[in-house]
Amino acid sequence: MMIVDLVDEVDFKERLIALGAPVTSEQSLPEVQEAVLSWLQQYPEQTPFIKDLCLSMQKENTTVLPEVYQVMAAFS
Incomplete structure (x- = not known):
């Protein structure tokens, strides 16, 4: 059996x-992206x-x- 470490x-x-x-855990990925980008502008x-x-x-x-990777790419 192969075990894959998955970042979801x-x-x-x-x-x-x-x-x-x-x-927050309740936010959608687009909301997370927006919140983090705004936070990074302030800090x-x-x-x-x-x-x-x-x-x-x-x-x-x-x-x-892939959807997580897209958000990560926005932080680069």
């Missing part, structure tokens, strides 16, 4: 929340942390759902 919408939101991003010093999060999820041996 829930995982992504949890990781953003852990970084202090103003995101640009947080940008490296968001970028590191996205890079680490891409480098790890994980599968990122």
Whole structure:
């Protein structure tokens, strides 16, 4: 049996929340994207942390759902 590490919408939101991003688990991915981009405009010093999060999820041996990947790409 093969086990795949999958980053889905829930995982992504949890990781953003852990970084202090103003995101809730109830928000849709477009709402998350808008909230984080707005937050990064107000607090640009947080940008490296968001970028590191996205890079680490891409480098790890994980599968990122396409809709999550689209949001991650908006943070690059």
